[in-house]
Amino acid sequence: MLRLIRTGATFERTGAMGVVLDAFDAPKSIRIAFRMLVWPFKWLGIEGDPAAPPVPRALTALGPAYIKFGQILSTRPDVVGDELAQQLRVLQDKLPPFGLDAARAQVESEIGYPVDELFSEFSQPVAAASIAQVHKARRTDTGQVVAVKVLRPGIERAFRTDIDAFYFAANMIETLSPASRRLRPREVVKHFESVVSGELDLRLESANSSEYAANTQGDAGFQLPEVVWGMSGRRVLTMSWAEGVPLGDNDAIDAAGHDREALSERVLQLFLNHALRDGFFHADMHQGNLKVAANGDIIAYDFGIMGHIDEYTRRVYAEILYGFIRRDYKRVAEVHFEAGYVPADHDVDEFARALRAVGEPIFGMDATRISMARLLAYLFDVTERFGMQTRTELILLQRTMVVVEGVSRSLNPRMNIWNVAKPVVEDYIKHSIGPRAALKDLTETARVLVRFGPRLPGLVEAALVRQAEQEVAEAESLWLLRFGWCAAGVLLGAIPVLIWVSLV
Numbered sequence: 001m002l003r004l005i006r007t008g009a010t011f012e013r014t015g016a017m018g019v020v021l022d023a024f025d026a027p028k029s030i031r032i033a034f035r036m037l038v039w040p041f042k043w044l045g046i047e048g049d050p051a052a053p054p055v056p057r058a059l060t061a062l063g064p065a066y067i068k069f070g071q072i073l074s075t076r077p078d079v080v081g082d083e084l085a086q087q088l089r090v091l092q093d094k095l096p097p098f099g100l101d102a103a104r105a106q107v108e109s110e111i112g113y114p115v116d117e118l119f120s121e122f123s124q125p126v127a128a129a130s131i132a133q134v135h136k137a138r139r140t141d142t143g144q145v146v147a148v149k150v151l152r153p154g155i156e157r158a159f160r161t162d163i164d165a166f167y168f169a170a171n172m173i174e175t176l177s178p179a180s181r182r183l184r185p186r187e188v189v190k191h192f193e194s195v196v197s198g199e200l201d202l203r204l205e206s207a208n209s210s211e212y213a214a215n216t217q218g219d220a221g222f223q224l225p226e227v228v229w230g231m232s233g234r235r236v237l238t239m240s241w242a243e244g245v246p247l248g249d250n251d252a253i254d255a256a257g258h259d260r261e262a263l264s265e266r267v268l269q270l271f272l273n274h275a276l277r278d279g280f281f282h283a284d285m286h287q288g289n290l291k292v293a294a295n296g297d298i299i300a301y302d303f304g305i306m307g308h309i310d311e312y313t314r315r316v317y318a319e320i321l322y323g324f325i326r327r328d329y330k331r332v333a334e335v336h337f338e339a340g341y342v343p344a345d346h347d348v349d350e351f352a353r354a355l356r357a358v359g360e361p362i363f364g365m366d367a368t369r370i371s372m373a374r375l376l377a378y379l380f381d382v383t384e385r386f387g388m389q390t391r392t393e394l395i396l397l398q399r400t401m402v403v404v405e406g407v408s409r410s411l412n413p414r415m416n417i418w419n420v421a422k423p424v425v426e427d428y429i430k431h432s433i434g435p436r437a438a439l440k441d442l443t444e445t446a447r448v449l450v451r452f453g454p455r456l457p458g459l460v461e462a463a464l465v466r467q468a469e470q471e472v473a474e475a476e477s478l479w480l481l482r483f484g485w486c487a488a489g490v491l492l493g494a495i496p497v498l499i500w501v502s503l504v
């Protein structure tokens with residue numbers, strides 16, 4: 001409770017309260033109640049940096065969990081609105097590092113050996129964020145230079161307390177203002193909790209890294225640091241040191257003699273291949289997580305947030321993108337109907353016209369300004385209007401695409417995104433939707449059928465029995481409902497009669 005009071009007081013003190021209430025379209029009664037509740041405690045709030053805009057200022061002052069929460073909300077304009085999402089994008093996940101002794105103690109307790117035994121060199125932190133910090137070190141056994149990522153001591157407990165407070169606040173908001181349920185505050189906190197839990201256990205990041213490496217081992221011009229499993233655990237992740245020029249430093253890239261145009265195309269094509277071909281993509285692919293190795297390879301690190309898209313969705317979206325590339329809006333509309341994304345009671349021609357209104361202004365632009373991310377954002381707006389539910393993994397894809405396009409364009413501002421993307425989409429279509437893919441699907445289906453063959457009659461029978469039982473239960477509850485209504489009707493009808501009887 002104290003935390004919530006401190007949060008409310010900080011929001012009031014920094015001027016963030018009004019912005020948040022506006023973003024959530026809070027009714028007048030809620031605004032008055034909130035402000036009356038926190039105003040007397042305003043002095044308890046933290047002042048923060050007066051030069052920063054109100055909401056980022058309040059969140060930064062309140063600490064790591066709030067900064068992370070703000071960062072995640074910045075990727076959800078569907079929840080907080082465009083303006084607030086834009087403001088939240090400035091939030092930087094950089095915090096003062098914790099001490100070297102604490103880091104060494106954390107490594108020792110997690111790996112079971114003293115740092116001096118494991119490493120011949122162990123640097124001061126090279127980077128520190130809200131959840132972890134990174135040290136550069138040299139292994140004693142092999143001499144290999146490694147990056148050692150160490151969780152902040154006590155961070156799990158600190159996040160747990162704040163997440164509990166977020167749940168409490170979300171419950172309170174949903175109870176006090178039923179209209180706010182449309183924005184699903186509880187679900188937003190749940191999404192935050194799942195993202196953060198992934199980052200608080202570095203074993204999951206190690207697993208992401210090894211799955212990503214397995215998928216991309218054949219990708220030319222792409223490298224990932226290798227996990228040193230024997231020196232990694234829940235709170236420590238040791239991986240090979242990625243040596244190279246930061247991808248955000250054009251002068252250094254030019255000085256090293258790398259071809260920026262080729263790099264810009266490779267970044268985008270790698271990302272599209274990972275999303276379409278593998279359905280597993282780096283969802284935090286900003287410049288700070290990318291380097292260029294001496295041989296010109298792109299190196300990616302930080303695998304705390306990865307996106308997943310199932311194969312069916314990938315195929316549908318490849319067809320949608322391909323339809324847009326050919327400006328065949330009728331086909332794009334049909335794909336939505338065939339996939340069941342848009343309810344069948346809508347008119348396919350009307351939907352195709354809405355899609356044309358999305359596509360034409362974008363394709364009418366100068367080629368160097370066309371953006372696939374913008375196309376997807378507009379597409380999701382239209383499909384939502386036609387009754388399709390927005391899906392978290394697709395929003396994550398679209399948000400990452402914004403970042404990746406930004407990275408590519410910063411390397412080559414004149415890049416034509418469509419021309420670069422087209423071969424990747426076409427290649428995927430050829431392999432996933434053509435006759436060869438159909439044969440692969442049939443083989444897969446046959447393999448499953450063969451495995452379940454002996455159990456199939458039993459499974460079908462069980463499913464039929466379940467369905468029959470459900471139908472009986474539904475019929476019974478319908479009967480009960482009807483009976484309930486009749487009984488209520490009789491009672492209501494009886495009231496005037498009873499009153500009349502008691503009066504006479």
Ligand SMILES: Nc1ncnc2c1ncn2[C@@H]1O[C@H](COP(=O)(O)OP(=O)(O)OP(=O)(O)O)[C@@H](O)[C@H]1O
Nearest residue numbers: 093127129132134147225239240241242288301302
């Ligand atoms: N394998 C590596 N090789 C070289 N440097 C690395 C490596 N891993 C991490 N770093 C450095 O440490 C920084 C922070 O690492 P990482 O991004 O994984 O941590 P984080 O806590 O998720 O930080 P952020 O939120 O800023 O992305 C990177 O920006 C990079 O400078």
